[in-house]
Amino acid sequence: MAPRPDWVGSMLDVAGLRAGYAPVEILHGIDVSVGAGEIVALLGSNGAGKSTLNNTLSGLQRPFAGRVTFDGTDITGWPSARIVARGLVQVPEGRRVFPNLSVRDNLELGSYRRGGSGRTGNLERVVAIFPRLKERWHQLAGTLSGGEQQMLAIGRGLMSEPRLLILDEPSLGLSPLLVEDMFTLIGRLNADGLAILLVEQNVVQSLAIAHRAYVLENGLITLAGKASELADAPALRKSYLGQ
Secondary structure: OOOOOOOOOOOEEEEEEEEEEOOEEEEEEEEEEEOOOOEEEEEOOOOOOHHHHHHHHOOOOOOOEEEEEEOOEEOOOOOHHHHHHHOEEEEOOOOOOOOOOEHHHHHHHOOOOOOHHHHHHHHHHHHHHOHHHHHOOOOEHHHOOHHHHHHHHHHHHHOOOOOEEEEEOOOOOOOHHHHHHHHHHHHHHHHOOOEEEEEEOOHHHHHHHOOEEEEEEOOEEEEEEEHHHHOOOHHHHHHHOOO
16 A cells, blocks of 8 residues: 555535435435545445446436545535536546447547647557557457457546546456555556546455555445554455355
8 A cells, every 4th residue: 555645625525425225325414525636445245336426426326315525625515517527537447438439539528628728648658558558549449359449448547637536446357466556556556646536346455555545335434544444344355245
């Protein structure tokens, strides 16, 4: 795990957030924060409410109550396009690339709302991070392997010049070797200064690279603290590691 960066205040503050799919409430008043330059892991099993949180933060659904503040501005209930333009970008679970478009076209679509003026330079940066994508430049995204599609999804997110990147289950469906590579990449992106909210079920590797972490269970934050301390928490080890 990298040392926690020096920062004042939070880039993202979530306070008392209640959200769900009317009339069902999934999140029951949660508090989460991410500081500039941090990796914050949000851990939880399927059905815990992780995707509901991501979609609410990204403006894909409106919260029932609570407040979301990004870089000092209350963005609660903003539409997704406006949130992306502000620099809060999500790479969703399941990659969700455009299967009938080429790798290059998928990447360029990432700069539709933000990063358009730097598109050429950002394309060069993305292929420097993911050389495999340059090799597949004109290939249809739907014909890529799962690992290549994950690279493409993250690259598309980077094209929008995010100030904070939400990664939703980036290791899902990858081979063990590619999982290792994915977490190494996340660490490198953070080392370059990118704040990351890492939403994962992979507890061990998430805590190994995160500065802080939260555990979400049944729509509530049940554990929170430094990642190194949570890794040794008896409740977490029993629930997620079987120890």
